Amino acid sequence: MTADATPVHPEETPAPFPRLDRAAIEALVRAGQRLLVQGGMGIHASDGLAGKVARHRGARLVGVGTISAVLKTPEQLRGEIRRARAEAPGGFVGVNLMAAINKDDFEALARVSIEEKVSFLVQGAGISREIVRWCREGGVPFCGIVSSGRLAAMYEKWGADFVVAEGAEAGGHIGDIGHPLPTLVDEVIAATSLPVIAAGGVDAADVSRFLAAGAAGVQMATRFLACSDGDVHPAFKQMHLAKREDDVVIITSCVKGMKARAVRNAFTERLARGEAVPPRSKLWWFGKDGYRGRRGSCIQCLGEGLCKARASGFKESFCITDALLEAAVHGDTEAGLFYTGQSITRIGERDASDLPRAAEILTDLEQRLADEARPSDAGSQARPAAVGAAA
Ligand SMILES: Cc1cc2nc3c(=O)[nH]c(=O)nc-3n(C[C@H](O)[C@H](O)[C@H](O)COP(=O)(O)O)c2cc1C
Incomplete structure (x- = not known):
């Protein structure tokens, strides 16, 4: 990224998002909360979702929105970031940027994200060490997506704030087709002291299990493709029903x-x-x-x-x-x-007119966690999340 980069619209840059750094996540976990992260989906598939998810702040779950930068012009990305900020004032909103895209776009889109001081920048599909440095210099927390404990340990050494452990059940590109999420989460938690978010095939019924395994949160993407208020084409939503x-x-x-x-x-x-x-x-x-x-x-x-x-x-x-x-x-x-992700087969609605809003997905998850915890509230949080638990 060029050193003389200046904001495109400096006078319009509003107040920054809250930082989703390691300390912020550890504080939430200590307070008994966990993260429900909406995974970024490229080529406009997740547009419109981040602010709706980031608005959620429940007793047990804090919603985190992720905007995908892939194949957006800098102006489109800036617009989507500001839209999320308007929809979720004070909410956590990050940007997903794939290292595999061409260098000019990668630099330009990273620059916009850092200028807008998003809550975090997450890197998938490829690894660039440079972006970890840009984030550090720009004061933006960094998250790496990992498919092994070894990669998680490397990101910790490089200065990441948290990692997303993405298993073989995930949608889109799969880091390691032979590594299912349940074993990957255990491996990654053992390999790093960073907060770990579990991703890949996660359905409402799985959330408490990954939290009990020590994850600081879970990430879901496929479920949010089948909601009524995302921007993705209605035919994409329809393609997710009754599979x-x-x-x-x-x-x-x-x-x-x-x-x-x-x-x-x-x-x-x-x-x-x-x-x-x-x-x-x-x-x-x-x-x-x-x-x-x-x-x-x-x-x-x-x-x-x-x-x-x-x-x-x-x-x-x-x-x-x-x-x-x-x-x-x-x-x-x-x-x-x-x-799509493997959890597509567990989407319950069969008709597009029945799809929930993104906010309803969050409130249902919150309610489900509360119901699951009710018989023995103390027991459900028996194993503390991976805050300072590892390595
Ligand atoms: C349509 C689609 C597009 C995706 N695009 C990206 C992407 O651009 N970058 C990325 O890191 N992950 C991408 N993912 C992965 C998701 O963010 C998520 O981590 C993964 O699918 C696991 O969640 P899920 O099983 O609930 O879908 C994509 C997934 C889907 C279904």
Whole structure:
């Protein structure tokens, strides 16, 4: 990030969000509260959710919203951050930034997040040490997403404030397909003294179990795709209803050939047959200026050498930007790629008109925790969360 970076609209920069650093999380845990983090979802899938989740402050759960920076212009990201701040004054709102995206976008979007002093910055899909430094210099807490205890220990050494342990049941790209969440959480808690958030396939019925295992909170993403007041296309919500195990597939993504979980449809069947799906123009979504001025059909959204489609001259794999935009923004159920988590099969509503608001998901979880704790309130918190518990 260039040293002379100046805010785009300095006069409009309002008061900062509260910091979600290690000390703040440890204080909440000591007070008997845990975090319910809404996972950031790229390519506009989680737009509109962060402020609605961050408004929740219950006796047992504190809502934390995450905005995805991926494939936003700096102006779009700034707008989404300010929207969340207006919806949840004083709430915890962070930004998810994938290290796998191209360097210029990565720097520009990190800069906006730091200027806006979001509650935390979380890094998924790739590892950049630079961003930990930028966060430290900018006074923004940093969180790493980890798929092993070794990675958690590394992030602790680098100065992270907390980690999200993301198991194989997660939606979208999967760090380690062989590492289910229950064993991963134990491994990560043993490897670090940082607060640990459990993510991947978590459903309402699982929350107390991961908290009892010592997690400082849980992260859910898939459940929030199927709520009535997120911005994602209505067809994306519909694709999340009444699904069974055989509606969920693991694909090989163009991003470094990582595995990813998605809803089975005509697009995933094409991939299963080994068809290549090269990029086409993005102008239909980004308007007359194109994507930040680039009008070519491949917008080079990923970092150097990370896109399998581009590396093969578009003869293999597929364009992830097209496929995910078709799903989240266009709602094309045939040509879109609908990322999802394993908990999709546990979404109870069968009709889109029955979907709860994001706030209702939080109040239901809060109520459920209270009900589960009632028989022996002391027993439910028997094992203290991983505050200072490890290493
Ligand atoms: C549609 C979709 C898009 C996602 N995009 C991202 C992303 O851009 N960056 C990231 O770190 N995680 C991403 N994830 C992972 C989620 O943030 C979350 O950690 C994970 O899915 C586990 O929660 P879940 O099992 O409740 O979905 C995505 C998940 C889904 C379903």
